[in-house]
Amino acid sequence: MVxxxxxxxxxxxxxxxxxxxxxxxxxxxxxxxxxxxxxPIAKRTWSTYNFAALWIGxxxxxxxxxxxxxxxxxxxxxxxxFVTITLGNLLVLIPMLLNSHAGTKYGVPFPVFxxxxxxxxxxxxxxxxxxxxxxxxxxxQTWIGGEAIYALAGKLxxxxxxxxxxxxxxxxxxxAAFLFFWGLQMVIIWRGMETLRRFENWAAxxxxxxxxxxxxxxxxxxxxxxxxxxxxxxxxxxxxxxxxFAPSLMGMIAFWSTLSLNMPDFTRFGGxxxxxxxxxxxxxxxxxxxxxxxxxxxxSGTAVIYGEAIWDPIKLTEKFxxxxxxxxxxxxxxxxxxxxxxxxxxxxxxxxFSNAAPRLVSFRVGGLITGVLGIAIQPxxxxxxxxxxxxxxxxxxxxxxxxxxxxxxxxxxxxxxxxLHLPDLYARGGRYWFTGGWNLNAVAATVxxxxxxxxxxxxxPGKGPFPQEGLIPVxxxxxxxxxxxxxxxxxLVYLLLSAPQRRRATDLAV
Numbered sequence: 001m002v003x004x005x006x007x008x009x010x011x012x013x014x015x016x017x018x019x020x021x022x023x024x025x026x027x028x029x030x031x032x033x034x035x036x037x038x039x040p041i042a043k044r045t046w047s048t049y050n051f052a053a054l055w056i057g058x059x060x061x062x063x064x065x066x067x068x069x070x071x072x073x074x075x076x077x078x079x080x081x082f083v084t085i086t087l088g089n090l091l092v093l094i095p096m097l098l099n100s101h102a103g104t105k106y107g108v109p110f111p112v113f114x115x116x117x118x119x120x121x122x123x124x125x126x127x128x129x130x131x132x133x134x135x136x137x138x139x140x141q142t143w144i145g146g147e148a149i150y151a152l153a154g155k156l157x158x159x160x161x162x163x164x165x166x167x168x169x170x171x172x173x174x175x176a177a178f179l180f181f182w183g184l185q186m187v188i189i190w191r192g193m194e195t196l197r198r199f200e201n202w203a204a205x206x207x208x209x210x211x212x213x214x215x216x217x218x219x220x221x222x223x224x225x226x227x228x229x230x231x232x233x234x235x236x237x238x239x240x241x242x243x244x245f246a247p248s249l250m251g252m253i254a255f256w257s258t259l260s261l262n263m264p265d266f267t268r269f270g271g272x273x274x275x276x277x278x279x280x281x282x283x284x285x286x287x288x289x290x291x292x293x294x295x296x297x298x299x300s301g302t303a304v305i306y307g308e309a310i311w312d313p314i315k316l317t318e319k320f321x322x323x324x325x326x327x328x329x330x331x332x333x334x335x336x337x338x339x340x341x342x343x344x345x346x347x348x349x350x351x352x353f354s355n356a357a358p359r360l361v362s363f364r365v366g367g368l369i370t371g372v373l374g375i376a377i378q379p380x381x382x383x384x385x386x387x388x389x390x391x392x393x394x395x396x397x398x399x400x401x402x403x404x405x406x407x408x409x410x411x412x413x414x415x416x417x418x419x420l421h422l423p424d425l426y427a428r429g430g431r432y433w434f435t436g437g438w439n440l441n442a443v444a445a446t447v448x449x450x451x452x453x454x455x456x457x458x459x460x461p462g463k464g465p466f467p468q469e470g471l472i473p474v475x476x477x478x479x480x481x482x483x484x485x486x487x488x489x490x491x492l493v494y495l496l497l498s499a500p501q502r503r504r505a506t507d508l509a510v
Contacts, residue, residue, distance in 0.1 A: 051279025057339035069311030088252025103264025121437030139379030146178030218301035254398025399453025402486030449490025
């Protein structure tokens with residue numbers, strides 16, 4: 001059922017979803033292109049399964065598998081690591097669902113949604129920050145995927161591949177595998193969102209079946225679960241554990257904090273609010289918890305089979321000698337890494353870069369920009385050390401993105417009460433133009449929230465780039481809670497700064 005059209009230029013369906021009355025009315029705007037335009041109701045076809053499959057495909061990847069091992073390397077027991085990962089994913093699901101609502105209701109991607117609060121131009125402040133972090137993640141996942149291809153192909157092709165001449169510190173064949181994997185991802189994103197949806201639909205169950213098959217084989221060979229399940233925490237449950245737990249929890253939240261912002265990029269295609277919310281609830285926390293247990297159980301079995309715990313799934317599959325099994329492992333790793341990297345780390349920056357110059361940069365060109373920057377960031381340095389990976393990379397950018405999430409939550413749910421005006425999201429001089437296209441209140445709230453969150457960034461001696469006493473010593477205690485601090489501080493500051501404007505608007509209305 002469609003409710004009567006309103007003079008506002010948008011039409012509301014009986015289920016609450018909104019679309020433009022006359023889509024052609026915004027096509028001449030310099031802030032418009034086809035990819036950034038609201039998705040018509042008829043094309044919002046993603047179901048509960050599509051969203052669940054998206055999350056299953058994104059969660060089943062090598063960095064997710066290695067999360068438990070990274071926490072155990074820091075001294076946690078498997079129970080502590082499992083609880084930390086599960087709790088982190090339950091917490092990050094909250095802002096994810098809050099931001100997802102706008103995508104489904106209005107059919108717009110994240111950078112256009114951000115225009116309502118940062119301004120039509122100012123949305124690039126939030127969008128490009130999110131985009132550059134995605135480029136880093138794209139590079140990390142592509143490097144890991146390239147390493148996997150190099151390692152497993154070496155089992156099939158022999159020493160000429162494994163022992164190839166070194167170029168820039170790595171065998172040239174490793175660089176070739178890296179660039180090959182990079183190219184595969186560019187092909188998928190060039191073909192568009194519908195290709196991605198179809199890919200995720202079959203990739204998700206395939207990776208689950210392959211992972212379960214590996215678990216069954218390990219348990220059969222080991223005769224049951226091994227000694228890792230009985231291994232106590234080196235940290236205990238006292239002060240030492242809690243000092244590691246807090247920043248680790250923020251790192252687990254930061255792992256998906258990028259998606260907590262840009263889920264409107266996907267939920268804009270949702271058939272209903274119930275479908276997108278249920279699909280995400282079924283897909284994210286359950287899958288991440290399951291995958292953490294899977295990695296723990298498989299590693300436990302390897303300790304019995306090989307006499308050592310092998311946390312890296314690539315090193316485990318290198319133990320296989322059957323060419324068919326190695327080839328299947330290689331294909332599985334490629335599918336698993338492709339499914340997360342294209343969806344999580346290329347779609348968002350493609351929209352974000354397109355939003356920065358809608359008439360010059362298409363969704364596809366934005367994807368190519370992401371690919372180039374993902375190489376330029378030299379991702380191999382970010383994953384070399386769990387201290388750098390969890391405490392520096394994840395914790396630092398988590399605080400920045402938490403600040404943006406705070407502004408969006410305050411604006412959409414508290415101030416605007418889920419009501420946006422679609423035509424003005426593309427208009428110069430409309431209600432979202434603010435001051436020259438920028439809402440300085442949102443920018444100030446984000447900056448203040450970010451400084452509070454990461455201003456105290458610190459590193460233990462020899463374990464990171466920050467001073468031991470923190471960049472701003474008085475803020476050092478807050479860094480262990482960077483994402484939560486950024487979200488809460490930015491949310492409160494934005495509400496405080498916006499209060500005078502709201503009062504003036506109310507007075508004028510009266």
